[in-house]
Amino acid sequence: MLLSTAAVAAAAFAAAPAWAQPADQLEEVIVTATRLPAVAADTPGARVIDAETIEQRGAVFAADILADVPGLSVTRTGAFGGVAQVRMRGANPGKTLVLVDGAPVNDPADINGAYDFGAFELADIDRIEVLSGPQSSLWGSDAIGGVIAFTTREVDGLRAELEAGSLATARGRLSVGTANDAYAVSAYVSQFETDGVSAADEADGNSERDGLRSTTAGGKARYAFSDTVSVDGSIRWAKAHVDIDGYPAPTYALGDTDDVQDSEQWSGVARLSARALGLSHQFSVSASDIDRTSYSGGFGSTFSGDRQVYRWQADGETSGVAYAFGAEREEASGALSSGEARDLATTSVFGVAQYDAGPLNLTGGLRYDDTDDFGAETTGRLSAAYDLAGGFTLSAAYGTGFKAPTVSQAVCDYCYAPLPWPELTAETADSVEVALGWASADGRLDGRVTAYRLNVDDEIAWRDGRYINIAKTETDGVEAEGRAALGGGFDLTLAYAWTDARDGTTDARLLRVPEHAGSATLGWSGDRLSGALTVRAEGDMDDSGGVRDGFVTANLNAAYALTDNVVLTARVENLADERYQQVLGYGEPGRTGYLGIRLRY
Template identity: 35%
Template sequence: MKYLFLLGTAMTVATPAMADDAAGEGLDPIVVTATREPTPVTQIGQSVSVITRDDIERTQATTAIDVLARLPGVAVSPSGGFGQPASVFIRGADNAQTLVLIDGVPVNDPGDVGGGFNYGALTVGQFDRVEVVRGASGVLWGSRAIGGVINFITARPTDQWTGRAQAEYGWRDRRQVSGSAMGMLGPVGLTLGGQWMKGDGYSAFDERLGGTEKDGFESKAAHGRAQVELVEGLTADVGGYWTKANYDYDNTGADALNVGLKRDALGYANVRYSGLDNRLNARLGYGLTDTRRISDDAVFGPYETNGRVERVEGQVSFAPVEMASILIGAETEKQKFDDNYGSKDSTSIDSIYGNLTLRPLAGLTLNGGLRYDDNSDFGHKTTFAANGAWVIGEGDEAPVLRASYGEGFKAPSLYQLYTNAGFRALDPETSKGWDVSVEQPFAAGTGRFTVTYFDRKTKNLIDYDLANWNYYNVGRARAQGLELGMQVVNWQGFDVNLAYTYLDAKDRDSGARLARRPRSSFYASLDKSWDLGLKLGADLRVGGGRYDDTANTAYLDGHAIVGVRGSYSVTQNVEVYGRVENLFDEHYEVVRTYGTPGRAAYAGIRVKI
């Protein structure tokens, strides 16, 4: 009853009246991730969410989990505090079925169990933007994009030097400092930044169950980018990102003196050409990702994994006429993996892909694409995708219809095949999914309401067999559901965000629900700003109950978390802020026996130049 009351109150408070102001910025942003080319959202047939720097600062988000938990169709599952394993499920897809990018470079880890990404130690202070594509995106992005794509993007250089810095302190001695600067140094555009965070943390073993030992952490991150125009139309850019997190953890249903390390490093270089009045664009790129994980158990000693991925890719897009364009690309990728128990192996995949875009009518955009993958261990596979977006009519309140279909193919990870728990008889995962949505702008374009239905069927989903201590293929799985979203941007000083997801994710052979996927989730936020520089806001996050195991024997109840925040602009360039998370000190778990933070308060200062 408490959850229903809070949910109903939030919806009542957050529903805005119609507006008479001009349309706010950000409701039709330019997105790169969905099509690999800069494209307005109204021309994209897939479901896309864009989190800007303003959104990150307004909500005072600190980690990737903070940002992603606010989106429709996305469920997060952290196993303890910062630094410790955290999974993200997009529309019920496994964590390893989502491709994660930093500045467009894949950072999924071959040393991860499924070749996925651990979000537990990723902060967001160094990023300027996050783009999330929900639904199969494998034709353009490859085999790890069955569930979707998440792209964390750093700021780009500007003509004039700008910079920002932030410092924060709060609950259990958590301190963080971050800063970045960007501008021109002669003909070279530069972006530089970094972040540091350290805190005492809380017990990964649930403190309400008796955990007393705090599991602290320290995180460091740095990024840089340089770009230069070689001749007219021809540019080159190089960049990199590095992060390292040290953390304590528990893994046995009790306090333990375990320590861990997670280090990610990536580098990239691109040569880009744009000509024929921007109708011809080409890119040749190289990317390198190197990861290291150490889990040092106080009893059994350390387990270390190392992963490395090298990619070379080329891409050309050409628009011979205004109503049609074609994108063609090719890439080759080699993965390597080893651990300190003697496991060592590698694999490679070569791919070509193409996408045709047609605009036969005003407001109508159609896309169709094919991809051919040749995996050195599992042979070749061709996948297909198609989507369309139709803006019906003109004006700020013209509705948008979207529909998409996509196929997926994902080979078993090197970890699943070659570690001491591996099983080499695994088959690749395959999927077919579709969705359809309606977006209705309102309030003179400052708001939009979206309803989306999605359905995805997966064969040979890979899971872990606790009885036989190895991996196996689940015959068939299906995830279907409904997403509701509402966003209002700067309507008379108000910002509103609502996101609701209903998810039915099951093993179709056994009928059991897939583990750690809540059946329903809801997020609501309301922020108000005044001309004097004061901003106040609140949010509500409701997570539905979920099973913690594949046999559906361990059920975790739902939860409702309320947060409040405020900020004040002391000057045009200086802002102070503060927030209280989990205001009512709700006790809950999203992974059985693992703790979640109680009531916590933080305060900080931001400076912009």
């Protein structure tokens, strides 16, 4: 049974202490992954998670906080470092494009081209933007289901953090930098270690601990040569060693094994910005590279992939219309454990324009992608927002998307069906959504309800020993979200999603997409004490081999400022010691606690 998260949060608020300080008004949120800056409340499917929210909730990994975004289903095969994937509005994980400072970091060697969030730490992240629904008109292939864009932090001063707690867990963060109007340079490093719990559920007799050791490091810099010319760039490196479980003989059921996985990834971007011919130009080069190796029963399998994107974009404004246009070339390659390898590339041109006419805001985008191997696709998106007065805003969007076959699909990795194999075509999608938002006149309350349908055609599936274009999926959904500055230093955030994702041919529910999911976060901020209580709930979920039961869990995070520079932290995860699974057969920790200290100069 799905617990009402709103009721839990309301009860927590009723017990709130009276000494907390008044909360500020809620600020208008701007999203930038839309190529042209846009107000999130006027942009269907757009959400922003800022550094303050990440810190308030005590989120260590990206998967810890993305699960609170309505319409995102986060699944994890192992509590610490297990493969963590995101399904946006029912679309499979390979249809979510992941960006770090604008650099695509999806794994070209993954079967579906998906990104693994398992060890993605948030130590250096300043902002997360989520754009749900097809965004191919902005970002091309892989954005057929949506985009998750991470922006790293620019540091001015010194920051350090240490924390230790349950399961022999320890983590540390250190960053240092300087920043002013003319230039900025900073560097950071973070380390996380834990003995963990058994990846295979302990309730099934598994007791071997599966740990994680991860390190993340990087840097960021910018320099302005003049008012019209500047450069900036960033680089991020991450390495992880994860203990995983497998399917040992003789039962070949998920259980304790000595399997491990090592991964190493780096990404970076370099950009030149210049003002010329009445336009603002950006010339950028981004790159990412990933290597992952799994060891099972004495045998190893290695996968590697890399990607480069060369992009030019020009921005301008005339007669009340803001616009951007440009061109890019993306080149990706993947090498598989089977020995197969393939290079894939796409050349693209794009344009987007935004018109603001008082109560009406219109945004349109168009993109042409010419793949070297799978033909060309034209995608578009049109959205509108209208101020209805009284604080209400009605918005709607229609968009299309496409996804070219991955390296694994293109070479038909491990295919055993007789030749000839069918020629694959790109997957395509279209989506329509309508949203009604409201904000109070005093700026203390806002909310939005969104209804949508997402259709994916020619989805590539594995059938009878080869990949073919066969599947059609359909997702109907409703997403509701709201924020309130409650006074007395308290704020409340609510999110709920109903997601009906089905196979368009068989009408069967898609796997690993719960029909109901929601969260409620009660935050508070005083002179010295601050923190948040987050309650999350998911309903039953169809999974491989059966149905994973629904669950309710809660996390508590708190911070106490000893001085302006020294803060003590404490957090408790799985507050009620709930026994639950995110993925069928994989266990999650019981109640765990952690204490730490944070320094800022």
